Amino acid sequence: MIAGKKDLILRELEDGTGAAIAVAVDRSGLRSGLRIWFGDLDEKHGPVSELRPHGLKGHRVTLIFGNFSGAVIGQIRKASPEDVQLARALVASIRQDIEIEIPGESLSQWSVTTGAFQMRATIRELAQPLEDAEIIGTCRDVIVPMMAAMAELIGYDVIEEAVDDESPAFEGATLKSVVQRRERNPRNRLLCIRIHGEKCVVCGLEPRFEYGEAGSIIEVHHLEPLSLLIEPRPYDPRTDLVPLCPNCHRAAHTRHPIPFSIEELKDLRGSCRD
Ligand SMILES: [Zn+2]
Ligand SMILES: [Zn+2]
Structure with missing residues (x-):
């Protein structure tokens, strides 16, 4: 069977x-x-x-x-x-x-x-x-x-991809690597999906719905690195991670060192339309 x-x-x-x-x-x-x-x-x-x-x-x-x-x-x-x-x-x-x-x-x-x-x-x-x-x-x-x-x-290792580091080193370089490690950890991703589903919180795209079996491309984004930088607090995967589609995730990280917030991205999306 x-x-x-x-x-x-x-x-x-x-x-x-x-x-x-x-x-x-x-x-x-x-x-x-x-x-x-x-x-x-x-x-x-x-x-x-x-x-x-x-x-x-x-x-x-x-x-x-x-x-x-x-x-x-x-x-x-x-x-x-x-x-x-x-x-x-x-x-x-x-x-x-x-x-x-x-x-x-x-x-x-x-x-x-x-x-x-x-x-x-x-x-x-x-x-x-x-x-x-x-x-x-x-x-x-x-x-x-x-x-x-x-x-x-x-402690199964998270496979580290080569980091495309165009931005010069900044004060939060350590923070950046912590955030990237969390975003790429498959267990964090699993938990984020189990809690929040697989729908992009910025544009609403649901890759699995859109691309069927090729749709397992939702990514995990770590919220609030700014507050972590200023006053470190315990990390909670339930509240600190959100699902983003690859486009919105890429867009979020076009700003360094502090990525665009979910609200900012939603506003930006609307702003370029006629
Ligand atoms: Zn999206
Ligand atoms: Zn991210």
Whole structure:
């Protein structure tokens, strides 16, 4: 069944986590399920998400750590407060009707400190729990954000593109690199899309609607670098990031060092028309 949709699941997982993912159909139980893990860590050395049918109408996703995850747990313990905050926000972005349990931890303040860490999600009242569409839905709704949270904690590197730096170095050069790193982090992008959708907040373009399967081009913009420059405050991916289409995003960053604001861009757009 699900085998035919494996590529789709893989692509969404890899886009969302920024890591190489392995998927296997698991037939060891009474009813077949899915197992998903980070390709470079294999199943024993890192987190594994298992999806199984639950009751007659549900799914259960369980995230556990393999028996030899000591090194990865050590790495997770060194995650920065910002990484931890983003990981928690990713899990918090899971739909409210899906029940999340983290044994021995609070849902808002959880952290991974030992290999005994577990996270369980229960999805109830599915119409066709064994259909591909429902399984893909659970991957998208639950496994992608959960695995993205783990990827953020583990610290999968964000691939840095060559920076086109025409502008001379300015005081906020460090800030600029912080902002670029956040804008290019696939987990920040995933969270921004899960919260705000994929519609450009300046022009309303929805690339996925416009270009179909070639439409995964929405970009993430970091708001308010000016205030960050003047008085640093804790960064919140939920409120500090907005989706912009590639055109509007490019336009925003034509002004240095402080990009045009969303309101300024909206005004500029209207101003050049007859
Ligand atoms: Zn736009
Ligand atoms: Zn930007």
